[in-house]
Amino acid sequence: MSDRPADVRIKDFKEVDGGLSADEAIAEAERCLQCKKPLCVKGCPVCIDIPAFIGHVAEGNFPAAARALKEQNMLPAICGRVCPQETQCEGVCILGNKDTPIRIGALERFVADRERESGAELPETAKPTGKRVAVVGSGPAGLTAAAELARAGHAVTIYESLHEAGGVLTYGIPAFRLPKDVVRAEIDQVLALGARLKKNHLVGRSVSTDELLGYDAVFLGTGAGLPAFMCIPGENLNGVYSANEFLTRVNLMHADAFPESDTPVLHAARVAVIGGGNVAMDAARVARRLGAKVSLIYRRGEEEMPARRAEVVHAKEEEIEFYTCANPTRILGEQSVTGVECVKMSLCGIDASGRRSPEPIEGSEFTLDVDMVIQAIGTSPNPLLVSLIPGLERGRRGNVVVDKNGRTSIPHVYAGGDIATGAATVIEAMGSAKKAAAAIDAMLKGE
Ligand SMILES: Cc1cc2nc3c(=O)[nH]c(=O)nc-3n(C[C@H](O)[C@H](O)[C@H](O)COP(=O)(O)OP(=O)(O)OC[C@H]3O[C@@H](n4cnc5c(N)ncnc54)[C@H](O)[C@@H]3O)c2cc1C
Ligand code: SF4
Numbered sequence: 001m002s003d004r005p006a007d008v009r010i011k012d013f014k015e016v017d018g019g020l021s022a023d024e025a026i027a028e029a030e031r032c033l034q035c036k037k038p039l040c041v042k043g044c045p046v047c048i049d050i051p052a053f054i055g056h057v058a059e060g061n062f063p064a065a066a067r068a069l070k071e072q073n074m075l076p077a078i079c080g081r082v083c084p085q086e087t088q089c090e091g092v093c094i095l096g097n098k099d100t101p102i103r104i105g106a107l108e109r110f111v112a113d114r115e116r117e118s119g120a121e122l123p124e125t126a127k128p129t130g131k132r133v134a135v136v137g138s139g140p141a142g143l144t145a146a147a148e149l150a151r152a153g154h155a156v157t158i159y160e161s162l163h164e165a166g167g168v169l170t171y172g173i174p175a176f177r178l179p180k181d182v183v184r185a186e187i188d189q190v191l192a193l194g195a196r197l198k199k200n201h202l203v204g205r206s207v208s209t210d211e212l213l214g215y216d217a218v219f220l221g222t223g224a225g226l227p228a229f230m231c232i233p234g235e236n237l238n239g240v241y242s243a244n245e246f247l248t249r250v251n252l253m254h255a256d257a258f259p260e261s262d263t264p265v266l267h268a269a270r271v272a273v274i275g276g277g278n279v280a281m282d283a284a285r286v287a288r289r290l291g292a293k294v295s296l297i298y299r300r301g302e303e304e305m306p307a308r309r310a311e312v313v314h315a316k317e318e319e320i321e322f323y324t325c326a327n328p329t330r331i332l333g334e335q336s337v338t339g340v341e342c343v344k345m346s347l348c349g350i351d352a353s354g355r356r357s358p359e360p361i362e363g364s365e366f367t368l369d370v371d372m373v374i375q376a377i378g379t380s381p382n383p384l385l386v387s388l389i390p391g392l393e394r395g396r397r398g399n400v401v402v403d404k405n406g407r408t409s410i411p412h413v414y415a416g417g418d419i420a421t422g423a424a425t426v427i428e429a430m431g432s433a434k435k436a437a438a439a440i441d442a443m444l445k446g447e
Helices: 022-030 050-059 062-072 076-082 104-118 140-151 180-192 209-213 243-252 278-289 309-317 384-388 426-444
Strands: 132-136 155-159 196-198 217-220 240-242 270-274 293-298 321-324 326-333 337-350 356-360 366-368 372-375 413-415
Touching (some): 062 076, 076 180, 140 155, 293 326, 337 372, 413 426
Parallel strands (some): 217 413
């Protein structure tokens, strides 16, 4: 796909990747071997019939391709853009053994974009069952559970605490990777299946847990939006943000347009972002678009970075400076941030995560002069609602404990996505929500 030039794209929030043309999509689809035992399908957490949809693209029958995709995935334009296909379907595509794997994500995006532009068809829904299901959270897990359950004929109400639906798709992932009109269009498709959305409803506060538990079934998809901090000196200075707060201010509250929007954000000249995942890359690239010189500090090496390779490449093209094998020890300043002190790290034996373990090198401290620090070192499950539901079993990290079908310790309460797994990916959240929705449907039908 054609990327917009880095010096142009850092001046706005428009999408970086250009997508495939129809001719390019057909040519790519024609490379598919239509394997009898397709490994790509096994690599897809929501089991899309990948050869079928690619086969339709090769024939130039794009509406049939969209139908095949939406049979298993109601958010294809989103997934085509943000899923880590390189470690999933494309990572196991048989063509990858000798040649380049089929660009399944790019094809998925092409088909979904084409359908959106030419008018979308809806999958069939079953007759109303008279059963009521509450879905808490409108991120990819909640939206997927809602779509599956609405298709099965249940009356679904989605509760969302924010004034916009979409969870991380809306407030976390920036528009230059995932345009917000794409997110809104796919949410509208879920709602067109019959699910009702109640925004500005914080379950546990504005909706009581008694009211919630009064539904025939409940799906919890409240995500992992609680940011972790390093707990180093200086974290309370003005100019220290969690990535979640920084990204929410810009993506959801449009702080980049302040004072035309109500929410401000610090426009710093020099920014340090701490972390090496997708969230860190997003925060760094947003700060760059706000005009800052950005340094990214990561305690391990570049090859250990959990961020998608494409994000690392894009960040470097946008002149984000990488300080790998370095760890902040304190944030400097009196009232506001003036710098960050770091120590160099050496990478030793393999740790529990399977990566080389970082150890500080004594006497190797150095200082970066910055006016703002953004911490993107991880998040944990949102504690509010789950701590209020009596008898709901939680794990050591605050996650809701579920079985393989998303069942919690309370018979009619199910959970999926980041609230159950801890921070993971969009497609994993969707995969777990699909399993939970199937189990809820079976329970409601008395199977
Ligand atoms: C900046 C960033 C970039 C990312 N990039 C990628 C990427 O490129 N690819 C990828 O696959 N994954 C990425 N991820 C991870 C991915 O977005 C998450 O794994 C996914 O969104 C989890 O989905 P979810 O539905 O479980 O939770 P969420 O998306 O967090 O949604 C949970 C929703 O529940 C709502 N909620 C919480 N509590 C309540 C309550 N009590 N009442 C009502 N509503 C409530 C929240 O407001 C939120 O809208 C990224 C994450 C972040 C933060
Ligand atoms: S594994 Fe690759 S070549 Fe085979 S069907 Fe899937 S996408 Fe096509």
